[in-house]
Amino acid sequence: MCRWLAYSGSPVRLDDLLYKPANSLVIQSKNARMGAETTNGDGFGIGWYGTEPIPGLFHSTEPAWSDRNLRELSAQASADRVFAHIRATTGTPVQQTNCHPFRHGQWLWMHNGALADFHHVKRDLAMAVEPGLYPEIEGSTDSELFFYLALTFGLEDDPRAAVAEAVGFIEDAGRRHGVEHPVQMTVATTDGETTWAFRYSSEGNSRSLFCSSDITAIQAxxxxxxxxxxxxxxxxxxxxxxxGDLRGAWQEIPDATCVVVRGGEQELYPFAPSPPVPAAV
Structure with missing residues (x-):
């Protein structure tokens, strides 16, 4: 499906994240070890926070392993918060507007997974997006629509609750259309200060997700x-x-979990969808 990373900390050059690690994201674009697909060559994207309040974006439909512009950019640019994503499409077109991360104001969002039978539930999901937000949707992916549902349900005020409500809504819509397991997801979102990441699936067999250990312990x-x-x-x-394979450097995030990263602190919380609120009669 896809592979992604979310970095925060001291300013780092992008190629230190994307090219230099033993199992870098560029390597994963050709040979992912844990993904649903080995190859993630349907485009990529980078979002980073620089001198402006709105994060920068770079999207390309080229495979990450062969894009000269990505190599040039990553050798020069640095940032203290970076989202990067390599895409394996689940059926929507290969085009820049379908590349992650997606942006709304100061917020970024990226997704690995799929909303099952998206073509059956797409209309129900789109009709639930707040009308003022709907014109901002540029692409055709389930991931971007998921983002705008989370924004509709209050992502900017309470990300954990908003994502739980969005997932609950998607599951309800899917099951009304006969979809057994509507949601497969690892999601990351950030406002530039805090990162929230979620691992969940309706079937209880979610895509892999890891967080780094305390960097001082790794350095020691x-x-x-x-x-x-x-x-x-x-x-x-x-x-x-x-x-990479550094001993003690990585911890697997349990299924049905949200991890919140702010500064050097990271906290894990149980994650479960919120049942949709019945419509008023």
């Missing part, structure tokens, strides 16, 4: 490793699969 274990020795103590990564 591997003091000479070039990719970790200069990182600040508040550095954190949430990833679809580990970027």
């Amino acid at each position: 274990e591997h003091p000479d490793h070039p990719l970790v020795r200069n990182l600040s103590a508040d550095t954190r990564l949430v990833v679809s699969e580990p970027l």
Whole structure:
């Protein structure tokens, strides 16, 4: 389906994240170890926070492993919060507007997984998006529509509750259309200060998700490793699969869990969909 990473911490050059790790995201674009598909070559995207309040975006429909512009950009640009995503389409077209991460104001969103039988439930989901938000939807993916449902349900005020309500709504719509397992997801979203990541599926067999361990412990274990020795103590990564094999560097996020990363702190919370509120009669 897809692979992604969410980084926060000291400013890091993008190629330190995308190219240099032993199992970098660019390597995963050709040979993912834990993904539903080995190859994720249907485009990629990067979102980062720089000098402006609105995050920057770079999207391409080229495979990440062969895009010269990505290599040039990542060798020069650095940021202290980065979202990166490589795409394996589940049926929607390969086009820039379908590449993650998606942006609304200061918010970014990316998704690995699928809303099952999306063509059957798409109309129900689209009709639930707040009318003022609907014109902002540019692409045709289930992932972007999922984002705008979460915004409709209050993502900017309470991300955990909004995503739970969006998932509950999607599951209800899916099951009304005979879909047995409507939601498969790992999702990350950020406002530039905090990152929320979710691992959940309706069938209880979710896509892989990991978070990095305390960076000071990793540095103590591997003091000479070039990719970790200069990182600040508040550095954190949430990833679809580990970027390397350093002992003690990664912890699997349990199924049905939300991880919240702010500064050097990360907290885990149980995650469950919220049942949809019945319409007033």
